[in-house]
Amino acid sequence: xxxxxxxxxxxxxxxxxxxxxxxxxxxxxxxxxxxxxxxxxxxxxxxxxxxxxxxxxxxxxxxxxxxxxxxxxxxxxxxxxxxxxxxxxxxxxxxxxxxxxxxxxxxxxxxxxxxxxxxxxxxxxxxxxxxxxxxxxxxxxxxxxxxxxxxxxxxxxxxxxxxxxxxxxxxxxxxxxxxxxxxxxxxxxxxxxxxxxxxxxxxxxxxxxxxxxxxxxxxxxxxxxxxxxxxxxxxxxxxxxxxxxxxxxxxxxxxxxxxxxxxxxxxxxxxxxxxxxxxxxxxxxxxxxxxxxxxxxxxxxxxxxxxxxxxxxxxxxxxxxxxxxxxxxxxxxx
Ligand SMILES: NC(=O)c1ccc[n+]([C@@H]2O[C@H](COP(=O)([O-])OP(=O)(O)OC[C@H]3O[C@@H](n4cnc5c(N)ncnc54)[C@H](OP(=O)(O)O)[C@@H]3O)[C@@H](O)[C@H]2O)c1
Numbered sequence: 117x118x119x120x121x122x123x124x125x126x127x128x129x130x131x132x133x134x135x136x137x138x139x140x141x142x143x144x145x146x147x148x149x150x151x152x153x154x155x156x157x158x159x160x161x162x163x164x165x166x167x168x169x170x171x172x173x174x175x176x177x178x179x180x181x182x183x184x185x186x187x188x189x190x191x192x193x194x195x196x197x198x199x200x201x202x203x204x205x206x207x208x209x210x211x212x213x214x215x216x217x218x219x220x221x222x223x224x225x226x227x228x229x230x231x232x233x234x235x236x237x238x239x240x241x242x243x244x245x246x247x248x249x250x251x252x253x254x255x256x257x258x259x260x261x262x263x264x265x266x267x268x269x270x271x272x273x274x275x276x277x278x279x280x281x282x283x284x285x286x287x288x289x290x291x292x293x294x295x296x297x298x299x300x301x302x303x304x305x306x307x308x309x310x311x312x313x314x315x316x317x318x319x320x321x322x323x324x325x326x327x328x329x330x331x332x333x334x335x336x337x338x339x340x341x342x343x344x345x346x347x348x349x350x351x352x353x354x355x356x357x358x359x360x361x362x363x364x365x366x367x368x369x370x371x372x373x374x375x376x377x378x379x380x381x382x383x384x385x386x387x388x389x390x391x392x393x394x395x396x397x398x399x400x401x402x403x404x405x406x407x408x409x410x411x412x413x414x415x416x417x418x419x420x421x422x423x424x425x426x427x428x429x430x431x432x433x434x435x436x437x438x439x440x441x442x443x444x445x446x447x448x449x450x
Pocket of ligand 1: 127129152154214
């Protein structure tokens with residue numbers, strides 16, 4: 117039986133997600149409905165992607181009984197309301213990153229998912245790429261010895277995009293791109309909470325973070341450094357340094373198609389998209405979609421690779437870094 121997807125939001129990432137699903141067998145993944153704030157947007161999107169049902173409003177999608185899981189692809193200030201709508205309607209959910217604006221919102225979403233006994237995952241797609249599966253294998257088998265340092269960077273010029281810079285649209289480097297560095301660091305350090313975080317940054321006139329540098333210290337003197345920026349193109353790679361070896365995750369670190377382990381490079385090519393994509397390597401969202409399917413088939417309510425605790429940790433560390441840099445969203449004051 118195919119996993120029947122409903123799509124919430126008809127923006128750029130929703131388009132790419134559907135193109136990624138189309139790289140998977142149709143007998144396993146089907147998009148059966150889409151909802152937008154405006155019916156004409158939903159209809160146009162449905163026509164472009166050959167989706168049979170189009171709704172003008174997310175509530176109708178929540179009421180559709182013939183959906184196994186909803187993909188939430190709206191901008192992050194609207195993740196809380198959308199996720200609560202779908203979890204309360206007993207729908208399984210895959211929600212785009214960042215899961216919400218702060219820890220308090222993430223807690224509300226996760227509590228609702230638990231209370232309604234539905235599957236829920238933050239769409240940290242990077243973790244499901246073959247290169248990241250290999251990183252976890254190398255770490256589990258202790259092939260690097262003890263990891264002592266992780267450095268990760270993600271910076272691209274995005275200040276021309278309103279969603280990335282306007283505070284009310286959830287702008288800011290950390291939540292948009294820095295989260296990818298943070299999720300890598302958290303994965304390597306096995307979901308541990310940092311003992312100490314020191315962050316500094318450069319704000320934009322809009323009050324959100326343009327560039328952030330943060331150092332994180334973990335138990336046993338293990339360190340990490342992350343840099344993220346909406347202003348400048350950084351190398352956008354990462355290194356994981358252990359006592360017995362080093363992994364380099366080359367550009368693009370958030371969706372890598374290669375890995376360099378102790379100097380030896382391995383390629384992990386992606387399938388070609390059937391339509392032009394909005395973002396780099398988006399067909400790689402197929403791996404998170406397949407994780408969702410496998411979890412649903414097993415009756416799991418969360419993924420072991422990107423768990424509720426993982427989402428909570430990301431939000432807590434993001435809150436701490438934002439606090440130190442001085443970025444406050446209206447949601448923090450509610
Ligand atoms: N995984 C990745 O690689 C990746 C890449 C890019 C973005 N993202 C994440 O995906 C989310 C969407 O990003 P995007 O670039 O696709 O955004 P987008 O195209 O600008 O907007 C996505 C949707 O959000 C809703 N929306 C936009 N502005 C709104 C507003 N002012 N008020 C209420 N709703 C609004 C609209 O839904 P309707 O269609 O219903 O009107 C829109 O179609 C973000 O949370 C972002 O962090 C992830």
